[in-house]
Amino acid sequence: MHRYRFVLFRPLQFLPVLFGISVITFVLVRLIPGDPARILLGTRATPTALARIRAQYGLDEPMWAQYLYFLKNLASGEMGRSTLYKIDVLPLIATRIEPTLALVTMGVLLSLAIAVPFAAISARRQGRAADQAVRVVSTLGIGFPPFWLGLVLILLFSVTLGWLPVSGYGETLGEKISHLILPGLTVALSLSAVLTRSLRAGMIAGIHSDVATAARARGLSENAVFWRHVVPNALVPTVNLLAVNIGWLIGGTVGVESVFALPGMGQLLVRGIFSRDYMVVQGVAMTFAVATVLVNFLADIVTVALDPRVKL
Amino acid sequence: MSLLAIRDLEIRFRDGAEERLLIDRVSLELKKGEILGLVGESGSGKSLLCRAVMGLLPSRKLSVTKGHVSLAGRDITRLPEREMLDIRGRRIGMIFQNPTSHLDPVMRIGDQIAEGLCRHRGLPRAAAREEAVTILRQVGFTDPPRQARMYAHEFSGGMRQRAMIAVALACDPDILIADEPTTALDVTIQAQILRQLAELRESRGLSIILITHDLGVVAQTCDRIAVMRDGRIVEEGEKRRLLAAPQHPYTQALIASHPSLPHEEAVGDPYQPHSRPLIEIDDLEVSFPAGGSPWARRRFKAVDGVSLRIGRGETVGIVGESGSGKSTLARTLLGLQPVTSGHVAFDGSVLTLERARTLARLRREAAMVFQDPFNALNPRLTVGETLAEVLRVQGKVPRAAIPARVNELLDMVGLDRGFAGRRPRSLSGGQCQRAGIARALAVDPTLIVADECVAALDVTIQAQIVELFRTLVAAQGLTLLFIAHDLAIVRSLCERVVVMQHGRVVEDGPSAEVFARPSHPYPAALIAAIPSIDPDQPLAAAMPDPRSQTQQEGLLT
Numbered sequence: 001m002h003r004y005r006f007v008l009f010r011p012l013q014f015l016p017v018l019f020g021i022s023v024i025t026f027v028l029v030r031l032i033p034g035d036p037a038r039i040l041l042g043t044r045a046t047p048t049a050l051a052r053i054r055a056q057y058g059l060d061e062p063m064w065a066q067y068l069y070f071l072k073n074l075a076s077g078e079m080g081r082s083t084l085y086k087i088d089v090l091p092l093i094a095t096r097i098e099p100t101l102a103l104v105t106m107g108v109l110l111s112l113a114i115a116v117p118f119a120a121i122s123a124r125r126q127g128r129a130a131d132q133a134v135r136v137v138s139t140l141g142i143g144f145p146p147f148w149l150g151l152v153l154i155l156l157f158s159v160t161l162g163w164l165p166v167s168g169y170g171e172t173l174g175e176k177i178s179h180l181i182l183p184g185l186t187v188a189l190s191l192s193a194v195l196t197r198s199l200r201a202g203m204i205a206g207i208h209s210d211v212a213t214a215a216r217a218r219g220l221s222e223n224a225v226f227w228r229h230v231v232p233n234a235l236v237p238t239v240n241l242l243a244v245n246i247g248w249l250i251g252g253t254v255g256v257e258s259v260f261a262l263p264g265m266g267q268l269l270v271r272g273i274f275s276r277d278y279m280v281v282q283g284v285a286m287t288f289a290v291a292t293v294l295v296n297f298l299a300d301i302v303t304v305a306l307d308p309r310v311k312l
Numbered sequence: 313m314s315l316l317a318i319r320d321l322e323i324r325f326r327d328g329a330e331e332r333l334l335i336d337r338v339s340l341e342l343k344k345g346e347i348l349g350l351v352g353e354s355g356s357g358k359s360l361l362c363r364a365v366m367g368l369l370p371s372r373k374l375s376v377t378k379g380h381v382s383l384a385g386r387d388i389t390r391l392p393e394r395e396m397l398d399i400r401g402r403r404i405g406m407i408f409q410n411p412t413s414h415l416d417p418v419m420r421i422g423d424q425i426a427e428g429l430c431r432h433r434g435l436p437r438a439a440a441r442e443e444a445v446t447i448l449r450q451v452g453f454t455d456p457p458r459q460a461r462m463y464a465h466e467f468s469g470g471m472r473q474r475a476m477i478a479v480a481l482a483c484d485p486d487i488l489i490a491d492e493p494t495t496a497l498d499v500t501i502q503a504q505i506l507r508q509l510a511e512l513r514e515s516r517g518l519s520i521i522l523i524t525h526d527l528g529v530v531a532q533t534c535d536r537i538a539v540m541r542d543g544r545i546v547e548e549g550e551k552r553r554l555l556a557a558p559q560h561p562y563t564q565a566l567i568a569s570h571p572s573l574p575h576e577e578a579v580g581d582p583y584q585p586h587s588r589p590l591i592e593i594d595d596l597e598v599s600f601p602a603g604g605s606p607w608a609r610r611r612f613k614a615v616d617g618v619s620l621r622i623g624r625g626e627t628v629g630i631v632g633e634s635g636s637g638k639s640t641l642a643r644t645l646l647g648l649q650p651v652t653s654g655h656v657a658f659d660g661s662v663l664t665l666e667r668a669r670t671l672a673r674l675r676r677e678a679a680m681v682f683q684d685p686f687n688a689l690n691p692r693l694t695v696g697e698t699l700a701e702v703l704r705v706q707g708k709v710p711r712a713a714i715p716a717r718v719n720e721l722l723d724m725v726g727l728d729r730g731f732a733g734r735r736p737r738s739l740s741g742g743q744c745q746r747a748g749i750a751r752a753l754a755v756d757p758t759l760i761v762a763d764e765c766v767a768a769l770d771v772t773i774q775a776q777i778v779e780l781f782r783t784l785v786a787a788q789g790l791t792l793l794f795i796a797h798d799l800a801i802v803r804s805l806c807e808r809v810v811v812m813q814h815g816r817v818v819e820d821g822p823s824a825e826v827f828a829r830p831s832h833p834y835p836a837a838l839i840a841a842i843p844s845i846d847p848d849q850p851l852a853a854a855m856p857d858p859r860s861q862t863q864q865e866g867l868l869t
Contacts, residue, residue: 214476218431
C-alpha cells in the first residue's frame with residue numbers, strides 16, 4: 001500500500017497553498033473600489049453612523065491588522081461576520097454549500113454519462129458519419145455559453161414540454177433532484193464536450209496501440225479489446241482533465257445558479273461582491289479554494305488507483 | 313504435411329489511386345516442431361507477412377490480393393473474423409519486439425494470461441488465474457503466485473518478454489510467431505530468452521517463426537532460414553547450407569556485415585599516455601532519488617565509485633547492459649546530470665569546482681550523438697537549419713561562411729548536399745543519424761560522446777555508421793566515447809574498452825586484450841552471450857544475474 005502513502009503527507013502541502021490563497025483574496029477584495037459602510041447605510045448616512053459601523057466590523061484598522069484578526073478568527077473556526085446578512089459567515093456558507101455541491105456532482109455524473117458512450121461510438125467509427133456527428137456536437141457544446149444553453153433548456157423542457165421545474169431548489173430529495181436535472185445538464189453539455197474529445201483521442205490511440213494488437217493476437221474480440229484494454233488506459237489522462245475542469249466549474253457555477261435561481265455559493269458570492277461584504281467574499285473564495293484543492297487531491301488518488309505505474 | 317503453408321501470398325497497399333505491392337508472391341512452409349528464421353531489414357515486409365498469417369493487417373488500406381495461408385490443411389486466408397478469433401491465441405500465438413508497449417500497463421500480468429484462458433478454454437476466472445501461475449512457472453518466473461499479481465512495469469525487460477511469452481503460450485498454440493523478440497534486450501538476457509524458446513520447442517513440440525534482423529540469433533536457434541527483402545523471399549534453405557554457401561548477393565552482404573564475424577582484428581594500438589588526459593574522473597558517484605517517505609528518501613546509485621582517465625584522441629567503448637550506469641556516466645561527464653560526489657574534469661577544468669566555466673568549455677568542445685536519431689532532431693527544422701543553428705550559437709564560423717560550412721559538414725558525414733533542405737520526417741534512420749553526427753561535428757568538438765547511437769539501426773546501416781565514425785576519428789583527431797551494449801561493434805571500432813556493471817567499472821583495457829582474455833567473469837559472460845553467426849559455436853551459458861529479475865522490484869520495496 002506504499003503507493004497510497006502520499007494520502008497521509010499531501011494534506012501538509014495544502015497549508016501553504018491555502019495561506020497564499022487567503023492573503024490574495026483578502027487583499028483583492030479590499031482593492032475593489034467602494035466603502036462597505038456607505039453601501040450598507042446608504043448615501044445619506046451620518047459620519048458618526050459610518051464611523052460606528054467601521055469600528056464595529058474593524059474596517060477602521062490598517063489592512064495588516066484586519067488580516068491578523070481574520071487569521072485569528074479562522075484559527076478558532078470562524079470567518080467573521082457578514083455585514084449584509086448580519087450573521088456569521090461560516091453558518092451562512094454551510095446553508096449554501098449543498099445546492100452548489102449537488103449541482104457540480106450532478107453535472108459531473110451527467111457529463112460522464114454523455115462523454116463515455118459518445119467517445120466510444122466516435123472512436124470506434126473513426127472518420128465515419130457517427131464520428132463526425134459527435135465531433136460537431138462536441139464542438140458546439142464547447143462553443144455555446146452555459147447561461148444561453150440553460151435558457152434554451154428551460155424553454156424546451158419546462159416552458160414548452162412542462163416536464164421539469166423552471167427554477168428553484170425544493171425541499172425533499174425528489175424535488176431537489178428534479179430541480180437539478182436542467183442545471184446539471186447545462187453544466188454537463190459543455191463539460192462533456194471537453195471530456196468526449198479527450199476520451200476519443202485516448203481511445204483512438206488505444207485502438208491502434210501495441211497493447212490492443214497484442215490483445216487481438218491472443219484472440220480477444222474487438223469488443224473485449226476495447227472495453228478491457230483500451231478504455232481503462234484512456235481513462236487515466238481524462239481523470240486529470242476532469243479534475244481541472246471541476247475546479248473551474250466550482251467557481252463557474254455563478255452563471256448557472258443565477259439562471260436557475262439555485263440558492264448556492266455562486267449566488268452568495270455575487271451578492272457579497274455587490275454589497276462589498278468582505279467577509280462573505282473571503283469566505284466563499286476560501287471555500288472554493290479548499291474545494292478545488294480537495295478535488296485535485298481526489299483526482300490524484302483516483303489516478304493512482306487506475307494506473308499502477310504512477311507514484312506520488 | 314506442413315503445419316503452416318503460405319502460397320504465393322501477395323499483399324497490396326491501396327489508398328485511392330495509389331497502389332503498392334508490399335508482399336510479392338511469398339511462399340513459405342513451417343513443419344511441426346520446426347524453428348524458421350525470417351531474416352531481413354526494417355521495411356522488408358517480414359512483420360507484415362506474419363500479421364497477414366494472423367489476419368491482423370495493421371491498416372484497412374492493406375489487403376491480401378492473391379495467394380493463401382493454410383493451417384494444418386485448412387485455408388485460413390479469408391476466414392470470417394469470428395472463426396479467426398478461435399485461431400489467434402489458440403492455434404497461433406504471437407510475441408513482439410517491445411514487451412513494454414505490448415503488455416497492458418494497467419492490468420496484472422496474471423490477468424492478461426487468464427484472459428486468453430477464459431476466452432479459448434472457457435475456464436472460470438479463478439481457475440484461469442491458477443492456471444496462469446503454472447504457466448508463469450514454466451517460462452522461468454521464480455515466484456509465480458506473487459509475480460502473477462504484479463504489473464509489467466515492475467519487471468525487468470527480460471522478465472517482461474518472458475511474461476509476453478507466457479501470455480502467448482497460455483492456450484498451448486501449435487505455432488508461435490516471435491517478431492524480433494530479443495532486439496530490445498541485453499545480450500545475456502537475449503541468450504536466456506532464445507534458450508527458453510528452444511526449450512519450449514522441445515517440451516511442447518512448438519513450431520516457431522522467429523523474425524529477426526540478426527543473423528547471429530538465427531544461426532543459434534533456427535533450423536531453416538528465409539531471407540526477405542523488399543517483400544520477397546530472396547533465399548531460403550537449411551541453416552548450415554545457407555550460412556555456409558549463400559547464393560543471393562543480399563544474403564552474402566548480410567553475412568559479411570554481421571559484427572560477430574572476426575573479419576578484422578580489434579583496432580589500433582593501446583593508447584600511450586603522452587600528456588594530461590582530456591577527461592579525468594575520480595571516484596565519481598551519481599545517485600537518483602528512488603521513492604521512500606519524505607524523511608527516509610531512498611536513492612539509487614547509478615554510478616558507484618568510477619575512476620577513469622581518457623586521453624586526447626582515444627576511442628573508448630563503454631560497454632554494459634541496461635542499468636549498468638554507462639549512459640549516466642556519459643551524461644554526468646557532459647554536465648547534463650548533477651554529480652553526487654567525486655570529481656569530473658574536462659581538459660583541466662574541474663566540473664565540480666568551477667561549474668559555469670567548465671560547462672561553457674564543454675558546450676564549445678564536446679558534443680553528443682543520441683540513440684534515437686529521429687527524435688533527437690527538431691522535426692520543424694530542416695537539416696540545414698539545424699546545422700546552421702549550432703554554427704550560429706557557437707560563433708566559431710563567421711556568419712557569411714555558415715552555408716558553406718553546412719555543405720562541408722554534409723560532405724563529411726556522406727550526405728548529399730540536397731539534404732540541407734529536408735526535414736527529419738523524410739529521412740531514413742541511417743540518414744537521420746548521419747545528420748545527428750553532422751550536428752555534433754558542427755560544434756567542431758574535441759570530444760564526441762555517442763550514446764547507443766547505432767542500436768536503433770539495421771545491421772548494414774550500423775556498419776556504415778561505424779565506418780563513418782572510424783574515418784572521422786582518424787581524419788579529425790577526435791576523442792570518441794562510444795557507448796554501446798553491443799560488444800561486437802565496440803570491438804571493431806574502439807581501441808580501448810571499459811566494461812561497466814551495476815555502476816562500477818569491472819574491466820578496462822585495450823580491446824584486443826579484453827576480448828581475447830577478459831579478466832573478470834562479467835565481460836567474459838557478455839562476450840560469450842553474443843550469438844555467433846557460426847551455428848556450431850553454441851551460445852554460452854549466460855551468467856545468471858540475481859539482480860536481473862528483481863531489479864525493478866528492489867527499487868520499489
